[in-house]
Each structure stands twice: as C-alpha cells, then as structure tokens.
Amino acid sequence: MSDFSTTEWIALDWGTSHLRAWIMGAGAQVLDRRESDAGMGSLAPDQFEGALLELISDCLPAGQVTPVITCGMAGSRQGWAEAAYRAVPCTPPGAELMTRVKTADSRIQVHILPGVKQLQPADVMRGEETQIAGFLAREPKFDGVLCLPGTHSKWARISAGEIVSFQSYMTGEMFALLSRQSVLRHGMAGEGWNEAAFTAAIGDAMSRPQALAAQLFALRAGSLIADLDAATARARLSGLLIGIELAAARPYWLGQDIAVLGADDLAEAYMRALTAQGCLPRSVAADEMTLAGLSAAWTTLNGDTT
Amino acid sequence: MSDFSTTEWIALDWGTSHLRAWIMGAGAQVLDRRESDAGMGSLAPDQFEGALLELISDCLPAGQVTPVITCGMAGSRQGWAEAAYRAVPCTPPGAELMTRVKTADSRIQVHILPGVKQLQPADVMRGEETQIAGFLAREPKFDGVLCLPGTHSKWARISAGEIVSFQSYMTGEMFALLSRQSVLRHGMAGEGWNEAAFTAAIGDAMSRPQALAAQLFALRAGSLIADLDAATARARLSGLLIGIELAAARPYWLGQDIAVLGADDLAEAYMRALTAQGCLPRSVAADEMTLAGLSAAWTTLNGDTT
Numbered sequence: 384m385s386d387f388s389t390t391e392w393i394a395l396d397w398g399t400s401h402l403r404a405w406i407m408g409a410g411a412q413v414l415d416r417r418e419s420d421a422g423m424g425s426l427a428p429d430q431f432e433g434a435l436l437e438l439i440s441d442c443l444p445a446g447q448v449t450p451v452i453t454c455g456m457a458g459s460r461q462g463w464a465e466a467a468y469r470a471v472p473c474t475p476p477g478a479e480l481m482t483r484v485k486t487a488d489s490r491i492q493v494h495i496l497p498g499v500k501q502l503q504p505a506d507v508m509r510g511e512e513t514q515i516a517g518f519l520a521r522e523p524k525f526d527g528v529l530c531l532p533g534t535h536s537k538w539a540r541i542s543a544g545e546i547v548s549f550q551s552y553m554t555g556e557m558f559a560l561l562s563r564q565s566v567l568r569h570g571m572a573g574e575g576w577n578e579a580a581f582t583a584a585i586g587d588a589m590s591r592p593q594a595l596a597a598q599l600f601a602l603r604a605g606s607l608i609a610d611l612d613a614a615t616a617r618a619r620l621s622g623l624l625i626g627i628e629l630a631a632a633r634p635y636w637l638g639q640d641i642a643v644l645g646a647d648d649l650a651e652a653y654m655r656a657l658t659a660q661g662c663l664p665r666s667v668a669a670d671e672m673t674l675a676g677l678s679a680a681w682t683t684l685n686g687d688t689t
Numbered sequence: 690m691s692d693f694s695t696t697e698w699i700a701l702d703w704g705t706s707h708l709r710a711w712i713m714g715a716g717a718q719v720l721d722r723r724e725s726d727a728g729m730g731s732l733a734p735d736q737f738e739g740a741l742l743e744l745i746s747d748c749l750p751a752g753q754v755t756p757v758i759t760c761g762m763a764g765s766r767q768g769w770a771e772a773a774y775r776a777v778p779c780t781p782p783g784a785e786l787m788t789r790v791k792t793a794d795s796r797i798q799v800h801i802l803p804g805v806k807q808l809q810p811a812d813v814m815r816g817e818e819t820q821i822a823g824f825l826a827r828e829p830k831f832d833g834v835l836c837l838p839g840t841h842s843k844w845a846r847i848s849a850g851e852i853v854s855f856q857s858y859m860t861g862e863m864f865a866l867l868s869r870q871s872v873l874r875h876g877m878a879g880e881g882w883n884e885a886a887f888t889a890a891i892g893d894a895m896s897r898p899q900a901l902a903a904q905l906f907a908l909r910a911g912s913l914i915a916d917l918d919a920a921t922a923r924a925r926l927s928g929l930l931i932g933i934e935l936a937a938a939r940p941y942w943l944g945q946d947i948a949v950l951g952a953d954d955l956a957e958a959y960m961r962a963l964t965a966q967g968c969l970p971r972s973v974a975a976d977e978m979t980l981a982g983l984s985a986a987w988t989t990l991n992g993d994t995t
Binding site: 460468500501502504505506507535550551552553554556557560561564565566567588589591592593594595596597599600601603604605607608609611624627628630631632 | 766774806807808810811812813841856857858859860862863866867870871872873894895897898899900901902903905906907909910911913914915917930933934936937938
C-alpha cells in the first residue's frame with residue numbers, strides 16, 4: 384500500500400472506453416497507476432466526478448486541493464465538459480488552454496486539455512495531441528511523422544514543434560467490427576496469428592486497395608470451401624486493413640523520419656508493415672508519452688500557480 | 690382468405706435472416722405470399738421443419754403430399770441440411786441436384802437447391818444462383834453480367850447459359866456495421882438522402898480507393914466540426930462503399946450488357962452508380978427471378994415425377 388500523503392497531482396487519460404490514472408508524487412514520481420472501465424462512452428456529464436473519485440479518492444491527501452489534469456474524450460461535447468479543439472497548424476495544446484471543471488468535491492481541482500482539429504480535410508483528435516506533446520517534450524527538434532495506431536489510427540506531420548497536419552483512419556474500429564460482428568467472425572475464433580498471411584495481405588491491399596470488400600468476403604469463402612484457418616484469416620484481415628491505410632498514408636511516411644507511438648500488438652504490426660515498405664520506424668511507448676504530455680501541462684500549471 | 694385446396698407446391702427463399710414463401714396453385718398461380726423472420730441464422734437444424742409448418746401448414750391440402758422447394762442458406766452446413774455447392778463454370782443448379790430432406794410431417798416433401806462455389810478465387814453463393822436460374826429461364830441467350838446487390842453483393846459473368854465466374858463483396862454488411870454500430874452512427878440518424886453527396890463519394894472512392902478508412906473517419910470529423918448533416922453522411926458512406934466495389938468490379942461491368950437484380954433502394958443506387966459510369970444497366974425484379982428459378986426446378990421435378 385503506497386503512502387498517498389505526498390500526492391502532488393493526478394494525471395488522467397480519459398478515453399471512450401477506459402479511464403486511466405497516474406497518482407503523482409514529488410519529483411515526477413509515479414506513486415500508483417490505476418485503471419477502470421468508466422470510459423466517456425458509458426458516463427453522463429454528471430457521472431464523471433463520481434467515477435473519478437471512485438478510482439482515486441483514497442489517494443487525495445487531507446487538507447490540500449489536489450490538481451487533476453486529464454486529456455482525451457472527457458473533453459468532448461458528450462464528455463465531462465467541452466474543451467474546444469485547437470486548429471492545426473499548432474503546437475499541441477498545453478496548460479494555458481485547459482478548461483477548468485467545477486466539482487462538488489473541494490479536494491480536487493480538475494483541468495481538461497483540449498483536442499486538436501483540422502478544418503480541411505475535416506479531422507479531429509482527443510488524447511493523441513497529448514501524446515504528441517509528450518513526445519515533443521523529449522524531442523523538441525523532431526521533424527517527421529508520428530504514427531499513432533488505435534481504434535482510429537492517426538498520422539501526424541510534425542515540424543518546428545507544431546502539428547502541421549494529420550489524418551485519421553477507421554482501421555482499428557473496422558477490424559473490431561469485422562472480426563467480431565460480421566459474418567467473418569465465424570472463421571476467426573481463437574488467438575493465433577500467421578505472419579506470412581499478414582505480410583501478403585498488406586501487399587495485396589496496397590497494390591489493389593479497391594478490392595478490399597471482395598478480399599474480405601474471400602475470407603468467408605475461404606473458411607467455407609478452402610480450409611482457411613482462423614489464425615490466417617485474422618492475420619489477413621489485419622493486413623488488408625493496415626495495407627489500405629498504408630497505401631493512403633504513403634504521402635505521410637514516404638521518405639520521412641517516422642516514430643510509431645504504441646507498444647502493443649497493433650503498434651508492433653504497424654512497425655513490421657512499415658519496415659516491409661523500406662521505412663526505418665522507431666517505436667515509442669505511447670503510455671509514457673501520454674504521461675509526459677500531462678506532466679508538461681502540470682509543470683506549466685504548477686509554475687503558474689505557485 | 691384464399692382457397693388452399695388447390696395448392697400444388699410451395700416455393701421458399703430461406704435466407705440468413707428471413708424465410709419467404711410462395712403458395713403455388715395450378716398454372717403457376719401464386720395463391721399467397723408469406724414471410725417470417727425465422728431465418729437460418731436463428732434456427733438449429735431440428736427447428737426448420739417447425740418454422741416452415743408454422744408459416745405454411747394451413748396451406749397444405751388434405752390427402753396430398755405437397756412438394757416444397759427451397760433455395761438459400763437453409764442448404765448451408767449450419768442450415769436444415771447441407772446441399773453441396775456446385776462449382777463454376779456451371780449452369781445454375783436445378784432439380785436434378787436438389788437434396789431431399791426427411792420430415793416428421795408426411796404432408797410435405799422438402800427439396801433444397803444447392804449453392805454455387807468458385808475455387809479460385811474462393812467464393813460462394815446460396816440463393817443468388819436460383820435468381821440467376823430464373824433470369825436465364827426468361828433470357829436463355831443472355832451474354833453479359835448480372836449484378837446482385839445485397840448484404841454480400843455479387844457480380845456474375847453469364848455466357849452460354851452458364852455462370853462463368855463471380856465475385857462477392859461485403860459492401861452491404863460493411864454499410865450496416867458502419868452506419869449502425871460504429872462511431873459513425875452518431876452522425877447518421879434519420880432517413881434522409883443526399884444524391885449529390887452519393888455521386889461525389891462514388892467518384893472519390895473510385896479515384897482513390899485506398900483512402901476509404903480516412904474518408905470514413907472524415908464523416909465523423911465532419912459531423913463534429915463541419916456541420917455535416919445525417920442525410921449527407923449516410924449517402925456519402927453508401928457512395929464510398931459502392932464506389933470502391935465498382936472500382937474493383939470494373940472488369941465485370943466495363944463494356945458489358947448488365948442487368949441489376951433487385952428493385953429496392955439499394956439496387957436503385959447501384960443502377961444510378963452504374964449509369965454514372967456510362968453503363969446502360971437494366972433493372973430486373975429479384976423476387977420474380979427467385980420465384981422463376983424455383984419454378985424452373987418445380988417444372989423439372991414435376992415432369993420427372995408425374
């Protein structure tokens with residue numbers, strides 16, 4: 384059991400499906416990490432405070448107002464309180480643009496970081512901009528492209544400390560829908576993986592992206608009449624979807640310095656796919672970048688208020 | 690209330706989500722049409738007979754064994770009884786290839802028409818082959834392409850009375866998943882339609898099919914920050930998905946005599962999309978073709994057994 388009498392502030396990444404918290408002590412020490420499934424998608428605006436307190440109230444020192452800084456979907460219109468988007472080109476929004484949220488509990492003082500939007504083509508991010516802020520806090524001179532795999536993967540051009548432009552793809556959500564809720568689910572049970580099928584599917588999708596819907600049905604037909612196994616089918620589905628994304632994102636990654644933010648299986652799949660295209664991407668832990676971005680906001684806030 | 694003492698046979702189209710029946714009298718007269726939601730997907734093999742009797746038992750004349758002919762998913766491995774696929778190139782399978790199903794009720798004699806498969810690239814159909822049989826019964830000299838829109842739309846090359854090759858697309862199922870179960874559902878409520886957005890999206894998808902996943906997320910971003918209305922978003926989603934299908938199916942439709950089987954909104958959308966590409970497609974009622982295909986099987990069966 385940690386000693387939370389020294390809690391200085393609390394960092395939150397509040398997404399659609401999860402709430403993640405870091406309990407922060409002096410000197411950037413992480414006293415504890417916690418997580419709940421009280422995501423924005425399951426909460427009405429007046430339920431956020433309760434969900435937060437349920438997760439972290441035992442970490443609040445007595446006789447002190449503890450700052451809480453959050454990024455992500457908590458700042459969307461359907462979230463806790465809207466934190467208006469900043470428009471690219473821009474530096475990732477920091478403490479000076481946070482939205483202060485009133486709480487019933489006077490032990491906490493909640494701040495929400497805004498997301499970033501792009502007007503043309505229309506695009507939005509909430510949460511990724513804080514990962515980018517964390518990345519830039521460590522590498523302020525970075526000039527290149529950040530790839531952020533996820534439910535809605537994003538590619539962002541970074542130069543001179545600014546997000547210049549970005550593009551989001553529904554790749555992750557399409558994989559989830561197709562593998563779990565479409566007719567393809569029958570042929571994808573289990574956890575196996577076929578790397579050769581993944582690589583081949585990337586090539587197929589990049590050379591004939593228009594064939595996607597036919598290639599998808601071929602997975603169903605293959606399992607019915609050609610003994611296509613589940614591991615191969617799942618890897619091929621992933622490769623087809625990542626492949627058409629790579630084909631469309633080519634202007635982003637071709638000849639660029641690339642960092643992939645993420646350390647999970649999905650991020651590793653992007654790493655291998657990019658490497659197969661002749662890129663030399665770096666892998667950066669997304670979690671650490673989120674905390675680094677929130678910490679940069681804390682440093683500013685703390686400097687401004689003490 | 691019809692007089693079912695003259696019922697000769699019963700035609701069924703038994704799909705994944707619906708069961709449709711035509712009660713047939715002498716001289717190809719349709720005595721009644723009925724439908725239930727007892728689709729293959731919701732039935733175990735031993736529940737098919739009961740679901741059928743519930744729908745049509747009052748139409749069975751006393752003192753007679755009434756033939757029942759069905760096409761569709763009832764003949765799949767998970768259906769009532771497996772009716773093995775015939776492989777292309779082939780004529781659409783008719784009465785000589787039907788699978789006889791034993792029933793507990795001796796008033797009916799059930800026959801299932803097989804589906805059609807293609808080995809390379811792997812593909813399957815169940816139900817559409819009977820529509821094709823019906824189409825060819827009316828136009829035995831047809832040489833061209835049939836487009837069959839639906840959950841898994843199909844394009845079939847027809848020549849000399851045979852299905853030469855075909856290709857299926859998950860277009861319809863992707864539209865259903867994305868419009869109802871993805872993040873895009875928030876921006877697609879209601880029933881409106883924007884034809885100009887549909888047409889523009891087809892062009893966008895055909896010229897840059899690889900951008901699909903980005904164009905999809907742009908619908909979400911557009912509704913968040915650019916006042917994209919639901920009618921435009923839904924029409925654009927449909928256009929993007931039909932557009933990449935048309936791009937991939939170009940070798941099927943380019944310069945061909947085309948008939949679109951279907952009379953619903955979806956089939957009409959394909960008609961307009963093909964017309965915009967310079968095609969002169971004909972529209973043929975899919976329901977009539979299904980019944981015509983089942984009737985062709987009945988004629989053969991009846992000729993063979995009387």
